[in-house]
Amino acid sequence: MLLRRILGNKESLSNWLSSLRDMAKRDLPIPTSITCDGAPGLIKAIGNVFPQSPCIWYWLHKMQKLQEKVPRESWSEARGELLSIRDARNHGMGVGLTQEFIEKYE
Numbered sequence: 001m002l003l004r005r006i007l008g009n010k011e012s013l014s015n016w017l018s019s020l021r022d023m024a025k026r027d028l029p030i031p032t033s034i035t036c037d038g039a040p041g042l043i044k045a046i047g048n049v050f051p052q053s054p055c056i057w058y059w060l061h062k063m064q065k066l067q068e069k070v071p072r073e074s075w076s077e078a079r080g081e082l083l084s085i086r087d088a089r090n091h092g093m094g095v096g097l098t099q100e101f102i103e104k105y106e
Helices: 002-007 013-025 040-049 059-069 072-086 091-105
Strands: 034-036 055-057
Touching (some): 055 059
């Protein structure tokens, strides 16, 4: 929300770069990860200023996009499986559950 207030409605790459570079100049620690809404300018700016920080798509947006692609009658079950992937105990389990999900719903 902090960056939203700084940028307002100006989500261009140059505006994101300016804001992230300003934060880095003020000794912001390198983020472990950055959650974003998929805005192309932000994703490119993150890659430029904090290339070692993975950009994670905001979960709500991800679920909304997936819901549009899954048949209505299957959504409840698919949603539960997606939450299991998100909440997996470790990376390996998440990868396995993801592969099962892809095979089932492909």
